[in-house]
Amino acid sequence: MNLEKVIFGFFIVLAATLNFGFFIGDIDEPTHHDVYMLFATIVVNLVATVLKLGDRTQIGAIHLSTSLVADLQLAMAAVVWGLAVHVQQTGFTPATAISVVSLSGGALLANIVSVVLLIAETVVLRR
Amino acid sequence: MQSSLFLVLRRIRAPLILLIVIYAVSITGLVFIPGADGEGNPIRMDFLHAFYFISYTATTIGFGEIPYAFTPAQRLWVTFCIYLTVIGWSYAFVKVLALVQDRWFLHAIEVQRFKNQVKRLTEPFYLICGYGETGSMLCRAFDSLGRRFVVLDRDEYRIAELDLADYRADTPALVADAKSPESLVLAGLKHPRCTAVLALTNDDRTNLAIATAGRLLRPDLPLICRAENPQIAADMRLFDAANVIEPFDKIGEYLALAIRSPGSYQLLQWLTGIPGTTLGEQTEPPSGRWVVCGDGYFAGSIARKLRERGLEVGIIEKPGPGRPNESLPLAPSPPTAGLSGLLQPSELERSVGLVAGTDDDSFNLSIVATARKLNPALFFVLRQNLRANQMLFEAHESDISVVSQEIVVHECLAHLTTPLLSRFLQIIKSRDDAWADATVHKLRSKVTRQVPLLWTVDLSPSGAPACGDFCRRADEELRLDHLLRDPGNRESYLPCVALLVARRDRDIEMPGPELRLGSTDRLLFAGTPDAKARQSLTLANVNVLDYVYLGRDVPRGWIWGKLFSSPKAHRSR
Numbered sequence: 001m002n003l004e005k006v007i008f009g010f011f012i013v014l015a016a017t018l019n020f021g022f023f024i025g026d027i028d029e030p031t032h033h034d035v036y037m038l039f040a041t042i043v044v045n046l047v048a049t050v051l052k053l054g055d056r057t058q059i060g061a062i063h064l065s066t067s068l069v070a071d072l073q074l075a076m077a078a079v080v081w082g083l084a085v086h087v088q089q090t091g092f093t094p095a096t097a098i099s100v101v102s103l104s105g106g107a108l109l110a111n112i113v114s115v116v117l118l119i120a121e122t123v124v125l126r127r
Numbered sequence: 128m129q130s131s132l133f134l135v136l137r138r139i140r141a142p143l144i145l146l147i148v149i150y151a152v153s154i155t156g157l158v159f160i161p162g163a164d165g166e167g168n169p170i171r172m173d174f175l176h177a178f179y180f181i182s183y184t185a186t187t188i189g190f191g192e193i194p195y196a197f198t199p200a201q202r203l204w205v206t207f208c209i210y211l212t213v214i215g216w217s218y219a220f221v222k223v224l225a226l227v228q229d230r231w232f233l234h235a236i237e238v239q240r241f242k243n244q245v246k247r248l249t250e251p252f253y254l255i256c257g258y259g260e261t262g263s264m265l266c267r268a269f270d271s272l273g274r275r276f277v278v279l280d281r282d283e284y285r286i287a288e289l290d291l292a293d294y295r296a297d298t299p300a301l302v303a304d305a306k307s308p309e310s311l312v313l314a315g316l317k318h319p320r321c322t323a324v325l326a327l328t329n330d331d332r333t334n335l336a337i338a339t340a341g342r343l344l345r346p347d348l349p350l351i352c353r354a355e356n357p358q359i360a361a362d363m364r365l366f367d368a369a370n371v372i373e374p375f376d377k378i379g380e381y382l383a384l385a386i387r388s389p390g391s392y393q394l395l396q397w398l399t400g401i402p403g404t405t406l407g408e409q410t411e412p413p414s415g416r417w418v419v420c421g422d423g424y425f426a427g428s429i430a431r432k433l434r435e436r437g438l439e440v441g442i443i444e445k446p447g448p449g450r451p452n453e454s455l456p457l458a459p460s461p462p463t464a465g466l467s468g469l470l471q472p473s474e475l476e477r478s479v480g481l482v483a484g485t486d487d488d489s490f491n492l493s494i495v496a497t498a499r500k501l502n503p504a505l506f507f508v509l510r511q512n513l514r515a516n517q518m519l520f521e522a523h524e525s526d527i528s529v530v531s532q533e534i535v536v537h538e539c540l541a542h543l544t545t546p547l548l549s550r551f552l553q554i555i556k557s558r559d560d561a562w563a564d565a566t567v568h569k570l571r572s573k574v575t576r577q578v579p580l581l582w583t584v585d586l587s588p589s590g591a592p593a594c595g596d597f598c599r600r601a602d603e604e605l606r607l608d609h610l611l612r613d614p615g616n617r618e619s620y621l622p623c624v625a626l627l628v629a630r631r632d633r634d635i636e637m638p639g640p641e642l643r644l645g646s647t648d649r650l651l652f653a654g655t656p657d658a659k660a661r662q663s664l665t666l667a668n669v670n671v672l673d674y675v676y677l678g679r680d681v682p683r684g685w686i687w688g689k690l691f692s693s694p695k696a697h698r699s700r
Contacts, residue, residue, distance in 0.1 A: 035174060036158075039151075039154070039155070039158075039174055043147060043148075043150075043151040046147045047144055047147050047148070050140055050143040050144050050147065051140065051144070053136040053137065053139075053140050053143075054133050054134075054136035054137030054138075054140060056133055078174070082174070082175040085173070085175075086173070086175050
């Protein structure tokens with residue numbers, strides 16, 4: 001067992017699960033989507049991205065790119081949320097919730113790809 | 128940039144993760160700790176403001192407490208955050224700084240830059256391995272000829288020297304062991320514009336390794352290798368097309384030539400001289416018994432060449448370790464007390480000349496000084512090892528002083544820049560003294576006393592487009608005379624001399640002006656740079672060639688051709 005692999009797998013799966021937790025619920029129901037969950041998802045995703053830096057293999061490159069996609073989507077979600085609540089002062093309305101949740105849905109897809117890659121890598125190596 | 132980028136990314140992983148964690152903890156704390164607005168109503172800080180606050184606090188910008196003044200609980204947490212984030216930032220900053228100064232990181236960047244520089248070369252270039260005395264002299268010569276080159280050397284001080292050398296063109300150079308094929312490939316061995324590989328390190332085995340790699344990876348490339356050990360030189364010759372330069376062998380050969388035919392030696396020295404130097408006085412080493420004072424391969428090579436000429440040779444070996452090694456300029460001087468014992472008066476009195484050829488310059492000079500006392504009539508040949516000692520050798524009156532590095536440089540230049548020159552030099556060696564004297568006289572009267580510029584003219588359609596057109600017209604014949612005339616005024620001649628005409632079946636040395644030329648001929652000229660430039664006009668432009676040939680401007684346009692074409696009307700200017 002390799003500690004590095006444990007941490008790596010932990011963060012990738014955690015990023016996906018947190019993302020899923022935020023995403024699940026009615027898309028236009030603000031109470032189903034918690035701001036702390038989004039924050040935690042962003043932080044864990046960033047950590048996962050940094051963990052993937054510097055891997056020269058092909059699969060490492062795909063890992064990194066999926067993570068970057070997820071980061072981008074989540075950052076957009078946070079920005080949309082911030083704009084709606086603080087700049088336009090409209091509050092967290094169902095319309096805003098729809099945009100934020102769809103963006104996080106995209107990130108979830110990227111995170112799922114990441115998890116699939118992780119599983120594929122493990123299966124191929126068989127160690 | 129790829130590999131160094133990955134190195135950077137891997138090294139900054141830890142500081143980045145630390146920063147993310149610190150930010151996450153600080154922001155979470157700020158969001159959860161209750162605050163108060165201006166009227167004292169409890170509020171919670173939102174993520175936007177928390178992130179904004181932590182961002183400017185962590186980077187020590189410090190805009191103050193927003194959006195409302197903090198409560199004591201918040202201040203307690205922020206105090207903690209300030210220390211945490213500043214430490215996190217400093218750690219990341221120091222890590223990145225350390226990385227930038229890391230030796231291996233810098234080396235990785237250096238290699239990458241070198242690789243890109245080599246890859247981007249669009250002109251033909253030479254791959255030079257070894258930037259010692261020989262290499263730097265050769266680079267200087269190539270640079271003045273406008274050739275590009277890539278340099279490999281194991282010693283980083285030499286590469287640093289190259290950076291300071293201030294060449295006209297940007298020269299990619301790398302500290303690397305040329306023995307490894309990988310560094311050779313990195314330096315462009317497989318590059319399509321690489322035109323030759325020169326193995327000039329002072330280690331014969333390294334040169335052999337370079338030759339092997341060059342021959343196997345790029346069989347089409349010309350190879351030039353330097354070798355002092357005759358056995359390794361023989362190994363190198365097993366690769367066909369490898370030009371092996373044995374400097375000691377050459378010195379012996381030249382000395383033997385000088386003894387047999389001083390004029391030929393003078394001509395040879397002149398033609399292979401470094402551009403800008405003047406024709407030296409004719410030296411006439413005497414024929415008789417010679418003493419060679421040297422060590423290792425030097426003495427053996429010289430003695431063998433002199434003996435081939437039928438001369439009697441005595442060898443005096445230098446005491447101590449005899450392996451020639453020019454990389455140690457401060458080799459321990461041998462005890463001078465042993466010198467007088469080494470040079471026996473009886474032996475010197477019987478001899479006519481002495482070669483002082485050890486690998487230690489001060490030792491060579493003292494040998495000559497001692498020997499001159501014993502027999503002032505001796506002819507002295509002095510070997511100079513280091514260019515730094517040039518002044519000493521100029522002050523010392525020796526009859527011939529030889530620098531083995533210079534010989535290697537001349538050979539390389541002759542092989543690469545004027546391939547016909549080596550053929551002409553072979554001819555010089557086979558001809559007698561009177562012929563050589565006549566040639567020297569002709570060159571001196573037509574050109575200058577300076578070392579002439581040598582150039583090759585290829586009369587093929589691609590080499591000389593005008594001559595290609597010209598030779599196709601059956602009724603006109605091109606003679607050497609036309610190439611020697613000044614394209615500005617055909618009554619006068621260019622300051623240049625044709626030394627050799629190389630044909631498929633034979634070579635003609637010192638051709639006369641009436642020689643007919645064909646489109647397969649290659650010519651070797653000696654002259655001034657100006658003559659070369661003017662001659663190239665004749666070769667490239669068929670109108671100029673017509674003028675030189677006919678003595679008038681031939682109308683080239685269709686209308687002028689129709690109106691004024693009368694081939695019989697010669698109008699001499």
